[in-house]
Amino acid sequence: MQLVAKLDVSGATGENRPGHIADVAVFGNHAYLAARRLNTDPCGTGGFYTVDVSKPNTPKEVSFTAFPAGSFPGEGMQVIKVKTAAFKGDILVTNNEICSAAPEAVGGMSIYDVTDPKNIVPLAIGKGDFNDGTQTVANDEHSVFAWQAGSRVFAMMSDDLEQSVGDVDIMEITDPRNPVLIAETSIADWPNSEVGANGQTVFNHDFQIKKIRGHWLGLISYWDAGWVILNLDDPANPTYVADSRYPDPEKLLGFSPPEGNGHQAEWTTDNRFIIGTDEDFSPVRTAFQVTDGPNTGTYGAGEFGWTVPISTLPGQTFQATRTVWGGSGCEEDADGNGVSDRAEVPTKAATGADAVVFIRGVCFFSKKVESGQLAGYDKVIVMQSHVATSNGRFADGFFCGGQGHEFTITASAICVGHRVGHLLFGDPPEYMTPGAEDMPALGTLGAGVGATTTFDGWGTVHLLDARTLREIDNYAIKEGIDPAFTTGFGDLSVHEVAADPERSDLAYLSYYAGGIRVIKVGPWGIKEVGRYIDANGNNFWGVEAAKIKNKMYIFGSDRDSGLWIFRYTGG
Missing domain, CATH: 3.50.30.30 (Glucose Oxidase; domain 1)
Incomplete structure (x- = not known):
C-alpha cells in the first residue's frame, strides 16, 4: 500500500482529536468525512467535512457542514445520484445520533443536496421513526443506506431505540425534501433466523442494498445473528430470505460458542461472495x-x-x-x-x-x-x-x-x-x-x-458463499489472535470492509490500530496481500475505494486526524 496523501481536517486538532472522525463517503471528486461531536463539548455539534480529492496528492478541505447541536453522524454516510420527478442531482444521506442533554438535537436521518459540493443545501433534517407520532424527535439511527429502484428512491436505517423489535426502518425519499417512513421489520419478524453466538445480542447495525439477478436484496449485519438477507423488491413489504450461521467452534481459536458481532458486510463486485466484519473490542x-x-x-x-x-x-x-x-x-x-x-x-x-x-x-x-x-x-x-x-x-x-x-x-x-x-x-x-x-x-x-x-481474540473477517451463506474462511491479522497483544496496542479489531468496485477478488479493510489491510478472496479463502500502518499509529474507522481520473484509490478515515488516501501497489 502506497500512502498518496493525508489531510488533518481543521476540527481534529489539539484535545478535539481523539475520536472526532467517523465514516467516509466518496463520490465524484469529493470525499465526505462524518465528524462526531468535539470532546471539549460532549453535546456539541457534529456534522461532516467536504474534501476536494480531484488531485489525490493534494486533498483540500472545502467546508464543514454542521448538524443541529447535540446531533452527530456515525456509520454509513453515503452519496448517490438521484433522478426522479421531484429531484435531480446528488444527495448525501446521513444518520443522526443524539446527545439527549441537548434539547435541539435531532434523530432519524438527514439529507443534503451536494450536487454542487461548494454550495451544500439541506433538504430534510431529522426525519425518521417517530413511533406513534407523539414524539417530537425521531429515534436515533446508527446507519443509513440509500438506493434508487426505477423511478423511486429509498433509504434503510438502523433504529437504535427499537433494537431487535422494529430496528430496520425503511424510508421512501423519492422526494428527498419529504421523506416518508414506509416499513419497519426486525428479527421479531424472522422466526427462522438463528442466534448462536456468544452474548446473544441482536440488532441491525449496518447494511448494503444491491440488485442481484433481477432482485433488490438487502444484506443486513445483525450482530449475533450474523448476516441476514431481505428481499426489497417491494420496500414497503420486506421479506426474509436467509441468514448465515457462525461455525461452532470458531475456526481460528476454537472457541464455542463463536464470538458473533456481525458488524458490516459487502458483496464482492461479481456478487459471488460476501465479506463480513466482526467488531470486537474485547479480546x-x-x-x-x-x-x-x-x-x-x-x-x-x-x-x-x-x-x-x-x-x-x-x-x-x-x-x-x-x-x-x-x-x-x-x-x-x-x-x-x-x-x-x-x-x-x-x-x-x-x-x-x-x-x-x-x-x-x-x-x-x-x-x-x-x-x-x-x-x-x-x-x-x-x-x-x-x-x-x-x-x-x-x-x-x-x-x-x-x-x-x-x-x-x-x-x-x-x-x-x-x-x-x-x-x-x-x-x-x-x-x-x-x-x-x-x-x-x-x-x-x-x-x-x-x-x-x-x-479469545479481537474482531475478525468472514468470507461467505453469497448463494448459500456458508462460511468459507475466517481471517484475522496475526496480532489479533496473539495473547501478547491483548492490551497496550490499541484496538486490533476490524471495523469495515470495502469491496473493490472493479476487481471481484480484492477488498479493503479498516482495522482501527491494525491499519488499512488489503485482502484477496476466492473459493479457497482469504489472503492478505497489502497493508499500511503509520509509524505513529492509526485508528481507522471507515474505508472506501473509488476511481479518480481513471486510477483506483483507497480512502480511509482516521478517527483522530482525518482523511488518508492510498494506492494498492500489489498484483
Missing part, C-alpha cells in the same frame, strides 16, 4: 458468577476492552463482595426528577459496596464507567437494556460497546444480561418498561460477584 472471554444469595450461579458476561483489564487485578479476578444499584449513570436526567443521574449515583463511601451496577442506555458506556469512578468505585457493571432483550427473548444477552469519550480510566468494567441484573438484587426480571423504572431504589445493595477472563 477476552469472560466467566462470570453471582457468588452469594438465592441466585448464586454462572451467567453470561463480557469485559469492556478499554477499561482496566481483569487480568491485571489481584488474583486476575474481578471480585466484589457487595454490589449496589446506581441507575443510568448518565449525566442526563433520565429519571426525570430534575437532577443529573450522575449526581445521584450512591458513593462507595456511603454504601460500602465494591461495584456499582448501571443499566445500558441514554449515554455512552464510557460515561457510565466514568460516573462509577467519580463515585469512588474501581469496578463497574453495566446490565443489558430492556429493548435489546427483544422483550425478554434474549434475557441473558449482553453487549460491551466501545469507548465513546476520552477520560482517565481507572476502573475495570463488565457487561451482563438484563435478567441477572435483576437477580443480583433479588428482583423479579422484567423486560418491557423503557428504562430503569422497574429496578429497586438507588442505593439498594445486591449480591457479590466474581469474574475471570481468557484471551
